[in-house]
Amino acid sequence: MSEEFLKVSLRQQAVYIPATNLPAVPATITPTTAGLVANLAKLGYGVSEPLLRALEGTKPAFQARLLEVFREVMGTSKSWLPLVKGWDVPTGESWVDHLLTWFANMFPAQGTRLPCGHLIPPNTFPLERYNGCPFCGTPFGGATLELHEQGSKLKVLELWTETDAEAFLRSLLASKTALDATQQDSLRLLLSVLPLPTEVPIAMKETRMAVIDMYVARQQPALAQPLFTSPTDVLRYLWFKHTGFLQLVTPKTIHGRQQKNSRNLHPALSQGAAAGVQARAALQLKYSRRDAAMVADWLNALPQTPVQQCEIMHPKRGMWVRFIRALRLAEYSQRAGRTRLRETLDRFYRQDYPVWQGQVQQARLRADASRTLGLLQQQPGLFARSLFANMLWFGPEPVVAAFREVLDQVPARLVFTLHMYAETYFDPQHGRTVKPLGGVGKRIPSNRLLSMYEPAQLAAMREQVTELCMEVVRRRFAAQPTTSRTIFIDPTLHYLPVAIGDRSETVQDVPSALMGTRFTVEGEAVRLFLQWGMGLPAQHLDMDLSCRIAYDSRMDYCAFNQLTTIGCKHSGDIQHIPNQVGTAEYIELDLPALQRAGARYVVFTCNAYTNGALSPNLVVGWMSSQQPMRISSNGVAYDPSCVQHQVRVTQTLSKGLVFGVLAVERREIIWLEMPFAGQLTGNLDVAAVESLLRRLEAKLSVGTLLHLKAEVQGLHLVDTPEAADEAYTREWARNPALVTQLLID
Helix, strand or coil: CCHHHHHHHHHCCEEECCHHHCCCCCCCCCHHHHHHHHHHHHCCEEECHHHHHHHHCCCHHHHHHHHHHHHHHHCCCCCCCCCECCCCCCCCCCHHHHHHHHHHHHCCCCCEECCCCCEECCCCCCHHHECEECCCCEECCCCCCCCCCCCCCCEEEEEECHHHHHHHHHHHHHCCCCCCHHHHHHHHHHHCCCCCCCCCCCCCHHHHHHHHHHHHHCCCHHHHHHHCCCHHHHHHHHHHHHHCCCCCCCHHHHHHHHHHHCCCCCHHHCCHHHHHHHHHHHCCCCCCHHHHHHHHHHHHCCCCCHHHHHHHHHHHHHHHHHHHHHCCHHHHCCCCCCHHHHHHHHHHHHCCCCCHHHHHHHHHHCCCHHHHHHHHHCCHHHHHHCHHHHHHHHCHHHHHHHHHHCHHHCCHHHHHHHHHHHHHHCCCCCCEEECCCCCCCEEECCCHHHHHCCHHHHHHHHHHHHHHHHHHHHHHHHHCCCCCCEEEECHHHHHCECCCCCCCCEECCCCCCCCCCEEECCCCEEEEEEEEEECCCCEECCEEEEEEEECCCCEEEEECCECEECCEEECCCCCEECCCEEEEEEEEEEHHHHHHHCCCEEEEEEEECCCCCCCCCCEEEEEECCCCCCCCCCCCCCCHHHEEEEEEECCCCCCEEEEEEEECCCCEEECCCEEECCCCHHHCCHHHHHHHHHHHHCCCEHHHHHHHHHHHHCCEECCCHHHCCEEECHHHHCCHHHHHHHCCC
């Protein structure tokens, strides 16, 4: 069995069965298959009829390995032991207990000596309630899972074959938006076991990096040459291989983030300088002669002229200088057959080339509208990205008229982005949430030029942008040939945003969801969980699970330093991890109590209190069930069958992460991902979260886009997918890369 296929299929809420195991005729259910289905139910999964029949044809060894992979993904082998037993009942600890314990350890005193070495004086912490040391937050050992099958709904798994895997690979390659971390990981897994479908055009530059990496790993760099369209693609691949970032995050940014992550609330514990030294060492470039020759050949064969290449390289000139030196390109350019590379490097060092962006800026500062707009029309994508600012600078009429002339050359994802951002950009009363490359989400003030226009004029600008976007979308749908007459649109797709502008950096090993997806709370409680430290030696590694509660006129929180508040209970602060098995923290949210108190929403956060970023492979998410969820005798509150959504942190620059927002009155949880800086949940700018929520709400939904398609193409809506020529179901939308095929260019 190919584990790569299986892991990717699980993210699509399916199970991969090899074609050799598919039975020719229906067979009876064997005890082994029945046991597998029962064990999957304990993890919260059911099987469809086709999948059940396919499982009947598999061998016991296949089914055993299948169950093992499911348990690995759901983390059943990890320790989910919290610090406090029965943490739903407060222990009554206070800062006085910590102060008395500190004195008892500084001066001779009576008390109980714990395995960690700390002395706990009498009449302070109730030690019978703890699984570890209440003073230093060290758990003693781990615990196996005891809770199963509390979930009120099973996630039904479908059958996945090699044909489905090949189709999924094609959809990833053809995706018209940047793949998130989950999709990128799935792409790499599939490319390792499937041949590359060469007939599929690769739409996104970030997607090409995985294919190029595959060719380089197979020592076929010449086959990767057609995938490079400019010097920036070469730089992107080199930086991806060195840092893991698919975007060109500058060394200065990475260095600065790692320094900030190592600062501490207590200055004596800060290690910013040491982290800066380590970051500089990690970012040093060193390449073999074979790598240098390979890159030299790539650059020499690019289609642009040396002048054009230099102009493209100019915005990242500092990075290029480092790579040119590390790769010894000046030396390799002197060899036979690399004349273009030699001329490019000569012009690059002499800076003997024009810079398009500089010409645009010069014309703009001189208020030369005709020249500025003429230059922008040469690069429609950059014109789209600067459309709003130029509308405010030169006035909307000439800018919109010039943009309309090149609108058909603008990628559909940018057209929809304009539609999405217009509502918030032209609102002078609210700021915007942005996330710079390698940075964290932050709120910036509105454009100061907005104050020069009346509200009616700003509303007219929003309307112009919306009409422009809808015009081009209708025109593109109308130009698409179709023989269909009927269409089915699942009602749930109206709550599913189109995946544009969101680059998730976490991996979803369970059935994945788009940022902005809404989950209905099934019962009266939501249980947050955080697990980290699996496979790591015992050490001080303090990750914190917290939440912020927003009321109409105040803010509240539940965290390590406030274990209980209205409607929230925390399982205790763990600061040290046990050896290899990891540990966990929980927060229980009582929805009726929050509603009675008038809470508007609850923001779910996790932070690295220890110097550095969030721990690699940290898992965070929430549970929900229609029936009450229990807590075991030792405090374990994790039940795989109740997990509604969870993600695994893989990137290394975030100090804090917002991973969801509970709208209390609507009883909905909105899945979102917003990195932020700081050791505490108090460092989070809640207004930035509100701004991000407004942006997500302004997004065009998949259902709305499909209704627009039906209207333009004259398709009749039907009530069942079986009766439709084109059926768009929830299962179809589970593959975001497939949804992007609606973005017609």
